[in-house]
Amino acid sequence: MNIDEKIQELNQRKENLQLGGGQERIDKQHKAGSLSARERIDALVDQDSFLESGIFAQHRCTHFEMDCKTLPADGVITGAGSINGRLVHLASQDFTVAGGSAGEIHSDKIVEMMQGSLKTGSPFVFINDSGGARIQEGIDSLSGYGKVFYNNVMLSGVVPQISLICGPCAGGAAYSPALTDFIIQTKAARMFITGPSVIKAVTGEEVSAEDLGGPVAQMNNSGVVHFIAENDLDAMSICKRLLSFLPSNNMEDPPHLDAEDVILPDKRLNSIVPVDPKQSYDIREVIRHIMDEGDFMEVQESFAPNIVIGFARIQGRSVGVVANQPCVMAGVLDINASDKSARFIRFCNAFNIPLVTFVDVPGFLPGVQQEYGGIIRHGAKMLFAYSAATVPKITVILRKAYGGAYLAMCSKDLDADRVIAWPMAEIAVMGAEGAVDVVFRNEVKQAQDPVTRRQELIKEYRETFSSPYVAAAHMKVDDVIEPADTRRYLAMALDILHTKREFRPQKKHGLIPL
Numbered sequence: 001m002n003i004d005e006k007i008q009e010l011n012q013r014k015e016n017l018q019l020g021g022g023q024e025r026i027d028k029q030h031k032a033g034s035l036s037a038r039e040r041i042d043a044l045v046d047q048d049s050f051l052e053s054g055i056f057a058q059h060r061c062t063h064f065e066m067d068c069k070t071l072p073a074d075g076v077i078t079g080a081g082s083i084n085g086r087l088v089h090l091a092s093q094d095f096t097v098a099g100g101s102a103g104e105i106h107s108d109k110i111v112e113m114m115q116g117s118l119k120t121g122s123p124f125v126f127i128n129d130s131g132g133a134r135i136q137e138g139i140d141s142l143s144g145y146g147k148v149f150y151n152n153v154m155l156s157g158v159v160p161q162i163s164l165i166c167g168p169c170a171g172g173a174a175y176s177p178a179l180t181d182f183i184i185q186t187k188a189a190r191m192f193i194t195g196p197s198v199i200k201a202v203t204g205e206e207v208s209a210e211d212l213g214g215p216v217a218q219m220n221n222s223g224v225v226h227f228i229a230e231n232d233l234d235a236m237s238i239c240k241r242l243l244s245f246l247p248s249n250n251m252e253d254p255p256h257l258d259a260e261d262v263i264l265p266d267k268r269l270n271s272i273v274p275v276d277p278k279q280s281y282d283i284r285e286v287i288r289h290i291m292d293e294g295d296f297m298e299v300q301e302s303f304a305p306n307i308v309i310g311f312a313r314i315q316g317r318s319v320g321v322v323a324n325q326p327c328v329m330a331g332v333l334d335i336n337a338s339d340k341s342a343r344f345i346r347f348c349n350a351f352n353i354p355l356v357t358f359v360d361v362p363g364f365l366p367g368v369q370q371e372y373g374g375i376i377r378h379g380a381k382m383l384f385a386y387s388a389a390t391v392p393k394i395t396v397i398l399r400k401a402y403g404g405a406y407l408a409m410c411s412k413d414l415d416a417d418r419v420i421a422w423p424m425a426e427i428a429v430m431g432a433e434g435a436v437d438v439v440f441r442n443e444v445k446q447a448q449d450p451v452t453r454r455q456e457l458i459k460e461y462r463e464t465f466s467s468p469y470v471a472a473a474h475m476k477v478d479d480v481i482e483p484a485d486t487r488r489y490l491a492m493a494l495d496i497l498h499t500k501r502e503f504r505p506q507k508k509h510g511l512i513p514l
Contacts, residue, residue: 017055017072021096029096033188034166035232037077037094040127044236045081045088052079054109061103064136071097075130078109080116083240086248089117092127095167100130102172103137107144114151121249123160125239128177129167129189145172152179157350159249162242164235165189165215165225181347182242182299184227184235185215191224216302223303223336241297245311245318246351253352254318259292263315263491265484266290273360273483275424277400277431280327283308283358286398287321290314290487296321299344304336309344314356315491317498320348323358324409326399333405334365335378342381342512345389354392354494357416361405362431377513382408384512387415390504392497394490397421397468397477402430412476417500418493420486421468421477428466432458435465 001009018038020026026036035043041050057074059066075097080089091110093100102110110126117124133141149172155161156179163177165185174191177183185191192213199205199212211217218225227242229235247254269289273281288294291312298310306329310321322341324331348355364370364379386393386408393416395409406427410416421427428435436444436457447453464470471477481489 014055020072020094021098025096033231034095034129034186036096037092037100037127037129040164040166040232040236041077041079041081041090041092043233044090044125044127044239045083046085050079050081052077053112054078057105057109059103059105059134059137061134061137061140063138066136073097074103074105074109075100076102076106076109078113080113080120080122083243086243087120087122088125088243089113089120089122090125090127093129093167093173095129098134100128100167100173101132101134102130102141102144102148103134104140104144106134107141107148111147111151114148114155117159118151118155121159121251123162123243123246123248124155124180125162125164126176126180127164127166128169128173129165130169130173132169132171132173142172145176148172148176149179152176156181157250160243160246160351162239164229164239165191166232166235169213170195178224182226183224184229184238184242185218185225186229186231186235187215188231190214191218219300220302223300223340226299228302242311245297245313246353250351256318257292257313257316259313259316263488265482266487267484269483269486273398273422273424277362277426280330282327283323283325283331283360286358287312287323290490291319291321292316300340304334304340306331306334307337307341309341311353314487314494317494318353319356319494320344320353321356321358322409324361326360329365330362331360331400332362332365333379333382333408334370335373335375338375338378338382338408342385345382345385346512349385349389349391352391354394354497355386355389355410356490357393357395357410359395359397359401359406359409360399361402361409362400363403363405364408379404379408380513383414384510386410388504388510388512390500390502392494392500393417394493394497395419396486396490397425397427398483399424399426400431401425401427403428412478417497419477420479420481420489421471422483422486423468423480425468425471425477425480426462426466427468427471427476428461432461432466435461 075094077092091113161180163180163183169191190209190213196207215228227238287296296312306325308323308325395416412419440457444450444454468480
C-alpha cells in the first residue's frame with residue numbers, strides 16, 4: 001500500500017470507530033431523547049477544541065466469545081478540550097457499545113484522563129452512561145473500577161470533578177460519581193447501586209426504576225444529586241455554568257469577571273426581611289438583590305431546602321453562599337441541612353472560594369428522630385467545616401441567630417473574618433419569648449397582669465441581650481449596617497480579604513465527625 005492508500009485506510013478505520021455501536025444504536029439513543037457519547041462532548045466543549053485519546057483502544061478479554069467482538073474505543077470516548085477557553089479533561093461513556101460497561105481498558109482510558117487533569121491542573125468531567133462493570137471481564141473489570149475510585153480520591157481537593165449522569169448508571173458507575181464534587185443527572189437517567197429486580201429478589205420490596213434511581217429520588221431523598229437537567233443539552237449547559245464559578249485547580253483563584261465601579265445602596269433590601277421574627281420570607285430574594293446581576297446558582301435546591309447553598313459573584317468575584325431559609329421549617333438546622341452545608345463549605349475552602357453566610361436561624365431541630373439520627377455528630381460537621389476553612393469568611397446576621405445554631409452558622413468564634421448584622425438582628429442563647437418563659441416564669445405567674453408583664457419582660461430581654469448592639473459591644477459583631485448597604489460592605493470586605501493567608505497546626509488531616 002502506498003501512503004495515500006494507508007491514509008484512506010486510517011480515515012476509514014476512524015470513521016467506523018466514531019460510529020460506536022453503529023448508526024442504528026445511535027438512532028435508538030436519539031429516539032429515547034438522548035445524545036450519543038460524541039455528541040455530548042461536542043455540546044460541552046468549545047468548537048474544534050477536543051483532542052481525542054485512545055480511539056483505537058480495544059479490550060483484551062477472550063472469555064465468553066469476547067475475542068470475536070470488537071468494541072469501538074472500548075466503549076468510552078476520552079480526551080481533552082476547552083470549555084469557555086479553559087482546559088478540561090473528560091471521558092464520555094458510549095452506551096451504544098456494550099451498554100457503556102466498564103472493562104479493564106475502558107477504565108484505564110478514564111484513569112489516564114484523570115491523571116492528565118492532575119498533571120495539568122485542569123477540571124475532570126465524566127459523562128456517565130453505563131450499566132456498570134463488564135461481567136465478561138470478571139476481576140479485571142472490578143480492578144478497573146477500583147483504579148477509577150482511587151484516582152477520584154487523588155483528584156479530590158486538587159481539581160474540580162463533575163459527573164454527568166445521562167443514562168442508566170448502576171453499581172460502580174454510581175460510586176465513581178459519588179466520589180466527585182458535583183453530580184448533574186438528566187430526567188431520563190437512573191442511578192442506583194442495585195436495580196429494582198435485585199432488590200425484589202433479595203428483600204421482596206417492589207419499586208420502579210424511576211422511584212428508586214430517578215433524579216427526583218436521588219435529589220430529594222438521598223441528596224446524592226446536586227443538579228437536575230431536563231436533557232443532555234441542559235446537563236452540558238449546567239456543567240459549563242458551574243465551571244464558570246470555579247478555578248481550574250486548588251492553586252488558582254476562581255475566575256474574576258469585570259464589574260461596575262460604583263455600588264449604589266439597594267433600598268429594596270430594607271423591606272425584604274420582616275422585622276417580626278415569626279414572619280417568613282424567601283432568602284433567595286435577599287441573595288439575588290446582593291449578588292451581581294441577581295445571578296445565583298443554587299446547589300441541591302430540593303434537598304434539605306431549609307438551608308440554601310450555591311455560587312454567585314460579588315463585584316466579579318466568585319463566592320460560595322450558605323443561608324438559612326426561613327420559609328422552610330423556619331430555617332432550622334437539621335441532619336440533612338448540616339450535611340449539605342458542611343460538604344459545600346469544605347468544597348469552597350478546597351478551591352479558594354470565599355464563603356458568605358446569611359444567618360436567620362432559630363436553632364437546631366429538636367425531636368427524638370433527630371437525636372436518634374445523630375443530630376449531634378451531623379451538626380458538628382458544620383462546626384468543623386467552618387472552623388477548618390481558611391478562605392475569607394463573611395457572615396451577615398439578618399434576623400434570628402439563636403443558640404448553638406448561631407455558632408454553627410460561622411460566628412466570630414469560629415474564626416469568621418467579618419461579621420455584620422442588620423438592625424433587626426437578634427443574637428442570643430434563645431428567642432426572647434422562650435428565655436422569659438424559662439428565666440422569669442415565677443415573676444410572670446405572680447404578676448397582677450401576667451400577659452402584660454410577660455410582654456414587658458420580652459421587650460426588656462431583647463434590648464438587654466438580643467440586640468445586635470450588645471453583640472457589637474462585645475466584639476462578636478464588627479458592624480451593624482443598613483440592609484441596603486450590604487452589597488457594598490461585602491464587596492469591600494472581599495477586596496480586603498483577597499490576600500488572606502492563614503496557617504494551621506501541621507497534621508495529616510482533621511477528623512470530621514461522620
